[in-house]
Amino acid sequence: MYRALYTAATGMGVQQMNVDNIANNLANASTTGFKRVRLEFQDLLYQTHRSPGAAANASTTLPVGLQIGLGARVISSERIFLQGDFHQTQNPLDLVIEGSGFFQVRQTNGELSYTRAGSFHLNAEGQVVTATGETLEPAITIPREATSITVGTDGTVSITLAGQTNAQNVGQVQLASFANPAGLESLGRNLFKETAASGQATVGAPDAQGTGRVNQGYLEGSNVNVVEELVNMISAQRIYETNSKVISAADRMLGTINQAVS
Amino acid sequence: MNYGLYSAFLGMRARQRTLETIANNIANASTAGFKRDSLFHHSIEKADAALIRAQQAGVQLNSQEAAQTAQARAALGADGGTPTPSGSLFAAANPPDSIARVFGILSGGVTDFAPGVLRQTGRPLDVALDGAGFLVVQTPRGERYTRAGALTVDSSGQLVTQRGELVVGDSGPITIRQGKGDLSIGADGSVSVDGKPLGKLKVVQFNDARAALTKEGDALFMATGKEPPQNANNTRVVQGVLELSNVNAVTEMATMMHNSREFDSLQRSITMMMNDIGRKIASEIGRI
Numbered sequence: 001m002y003r004a005l006y007t008a009a010t011g012m013g014v015q016q017m018n019v020d021n022i023a024n025n026l027a028n029a030s031t032t033g034f035k036r037v038r039l040e041f042q043d044l045l046y047q048t049h050r051s052p053g054a055a056a057n058a059s060t061t062l063p064v065g066l067q068i069g070l071g072a073r074v075i076s077s078e079r080i081f082l083q084g085d086f087h088q089t090q091n092p093l094d095l096v097i098e099g100s101g102f103f104q105v106r107q108t109n110g111e112l113s114y115t116r117a118g119s120f121h122l123n124a125e126g127q128v129v130t131a132t133g134e135t136l137e138p139a140i141t142i143p144r145e146a147t148s149i150t151v152g153t154d155g156t157v158s159i160t161l162a163g164q165t166n167a168q169n170v171g172q173v174q175l176a177s178f179a180n181p182a183g184l185e186s187l188g189r190n191l192f193k194e195t196a197a198s199g200q201a202t203v204g205a206p207d208a209q210g211t212g213r214v215n216q217g218y219l220e221g222s223n224v225n226v227v228e229e230l231v232n233m234i235s236a237q238r239i240y241e242t243n244s245k246v247i248s249a250a251d252r253m254l255g256t257i258n259q260a261v262s
Numbered sequence: 263m264n265y266g267l268y269s270a271f272l273g274m275r276a277r278q279r280t281l282e283t284i285a286n287n288i289a290n291a292s293t294a295g296f297k298r299d300s301l302f303h304h305s306i307e308k309a310d311a312a313l314i315r316a317q318q319a320g321v322q323l324n325s326q327e328a329a330q331t332a333q334a335r336a337a338l339g340a341d342g343g344t345p346t347p348s349g350s351l352f353a354a355a356n357p358p359d360s361i362a363r364v365f366g367i368l369s370g371g372v373t374d375f376a377p378g379v380l381r382q383t384g385r386p387l388d389v390a391l392d393g394a395g396f397l398v399v400q401t402p403r404g405e406r407y408t409r410a411g412a413l414t415v416d417s418s419g420q421l422v423t424q425r426g427e428l429v430v431g432d433s434g435p436i437t438i439r440q441g442k443g444d445l446s447i448g449a450d451g452s453v454s455v456d457g458k459p460l461g462k463l464k465v466v467q468f469n470d471a472r473a474a475l476t477k478e479g480d481a482l483f484m485a486t487g488k489e490p491p492q493n494a495n496n497t498r499v500v501q502g503v504l505e506l507s508n509v510n511a512v513t514e515m516a517t518m519m520h521n522s523r524e525f526d527s528l529q530r531s532i533t534m535m536m537n538d539i540g541r542k543i544a545s546e547i548g549r550i
């Protein structure tokens with residue numbers, strides 16, 4: 001009886017976390033380069049009262065057993081690295097990766113991190129940085145006199161200086177790829193960190209190692225599907241409600257026992 | 263009279279277990295690949311009760327008792343071993359004769375292996391099994407079976423479950439290097455990237471999964487050893503789709519309401535019997 005109460009409570013806990021996650025996905029529906037997260041659920045342990053296949057008597061065995069499960073839990077929150085929508089911006093430092101690679105950026109604490117959000121800017125020294133100031137790795141500096149910036153699909157950055165006709169190469173954007181991108185740790189601010197689960201980054205030029213191509217003048221929107229999240233939310237809410245009904249039923253049955261005793 | 267009380271008590275206990283099972287089904291209503299459990303109840307006859315007592319005492323039935331059991335079973339006919347669905351309140355309400363007096367009910371459980379709802383996810387590593395098959399995963403305890411198809415890869419690119427157990431291929435683990443082109447999983451379970459085959463998912467099936475498998479939790483099933491796994495030839499692997507749980511909230515709620523009402527009725531029958539005993543004691547003691 002008490003098991004039913006706790007089992008239903010695990011079900012409610014799971015759905016609560018599900019709604020928390022849906023809320024985060026929806027809140028980031030217009031975050032550049034955001035990848036939605038999906039929770040995976042699993043059933044908890046089973047209490048085996050009778051094992052299937054045990055002897056019922058000398059000549060027959062039980063065709064089925066009696067196992068009672070103890071609820072559900074969240075086993076993982078997996079980031080789904082499917083491509084988001086492309087939005088055209090015309091901004092020369094807005095880059096989008098068409099493929100599975102990541103931009104490498106150097107955080108202010110010196111650590112390397114990875115991002116899909118390609119909205120870059122220039123800082124006071126002319127370095128290419130993210131909106132929160134992390135520098136692109138390898139560092140690319142755009143001289144103050146540059147009148148136009150061009151980024152090729154292979155990541156080559158070239159500029160035209162004022163009064164000159166020939167473009168000049170100032171560096172190349174490198175992309176990182178992982179064996180298991182879902183294993184990356186999310187740092188917030190659109191940044192990811194390499195972990196033992198993601199495997200080591202393989203760094204290479206865009207368009208060469210299957211890391212994807214770079215396109216200039218576009219941004220990658222989030223891959224959150226609002227309708228899907230809403231459907232998930234409705235389903236989570238209903239299942240939460242059903243679990244609470246189980247708690248009421250268990251409580252009522254306990255009440256019945258108390259009546260019998262009195 | 264004592265039998266009646268005992269039967270009603272067993273009936274209430276069976277309904278508690280039913281509620282626990284329903285609670286677990288509903289708690290797992292969004293667990294991918296989860297299969298719902300259902301309990302059935304069947305009556306304990308005198309012969310079975312003797313057998314249970316003997317088993318509990320750790321002794322074998324002697325030949326006379328064994329003969330009695332056989333006789334009792336024969337007297338019961340086909341109905342003797344038939345499980346009574348939990349819906350009927352008083353299992354075997356009309357015992358054919360005094361030997362087959364009803365002592366109460368015993369619960370058994372079955373896992374319902376009906377397919378769950380399929381949901382399109384578009385994620386290349388989500389696979390659903392269309393058919394009775396199971397994916398095979400390698401755990402430290404041996405091979406386990408699962409229908410939860412939200413697969414992923416580990417740091418070395420090997421195909422694993424969400425908990426990191428290796429997914430077994432026809433020839434060992436399957437290694438995928440992501441970001442190297444389009445991953446496709448064929449209907450027969452063959453995994454390829456850009457048309458280059460990398461391996462094939464091992465999919466097995468059992469003739470009677472309900473007897474051959476037992477739940478281990480973590481969306482895994484363990485073989486009971488009743489039947490060896492066979493290659494599943496009629497199961498189709500579908501990529502980009504997940505099989506959700508096969509729990510139907512409406513059915514579970516209806517069963518739960520029914521179950522609670524039965525529980526109440528049994529409690530009332532206990533109260534009535536207790537009142538009856540009370541009156542009898544009062545009148546007989548009064549006469550002395």
